[in-house]
Amino acid sequence: MQERKRFSYYAFISYKREDEKWAGWLQKQLETYRIPSIIRKQNLNVPKKIYPVFRDKTDLSGGKVLELLHKELEESQYLIVICSSHSAKSQWVNKEVHHFIELGREDYIIPFVVEGEGSDSFPETLKTEVQSEVLGISVPELGKHQAFLRVVATLLNLKFDQLMMRDRKRRKRKKMMTAAAALACLVLLAGGIW
Secondary structure, eight states: OOOGGGOSEEEEEEOOGGGHHHHHHHHHHHHHOBOOHHHHHHOTTOOSBOOOEEOHHHHOOSSOHHHHHHHHHHTEEEEEEEESHHHHTOHHHHHHHHHHHHTTOGGGEEEEEOSSSGGGGSOHHHHHSOSSOOOOEEHHHHOHHHHHHHHHHHHHTOOHHHHHHHHHHHHHHHHHHHHHHHHHHHHHHHHHHO
16 A cells, blocks of 8 residues: 555546536545544554545646646545546546556556446546556445445555444444434424423
């Protein structure tokens, strides 16, 4: 795993404009997701949050676009590619993937498939320039939340099953607390009406 200290961003999200909703959703999910404390205790190098994550819409300033994107790619530990029929044909996505590969970082590319099956939705550069076979994380196959957790596990070099189990427990506990709060409100409301 690469040294965390060298990078300004955990990841750079590459996407085609038509997939902007997916890119925005993924950035928000990553930057606001709190890593379960038990996992942080067991893995001392794991942070509370995955922050910041680069997306051009929220982080790019003025100047020459290609130069700025290259700089931000160099400052990103991982490259997450939103893969769809749109990004498969995108000249910009291909340029970003190509530059990341040129940096010698092909092992740190995460294809996040939002449409289609496997490598059919990969940008051409990802299919032709990467030396080994790349597996994508597929939303159609896994569902949104599970695919998101797989990205988190990859970014932090964690076992997916461990993260999934802790996340399930947290979500179950949150539902129980919400139900208990709703019940308490009903009891107070009923007492007020009585």
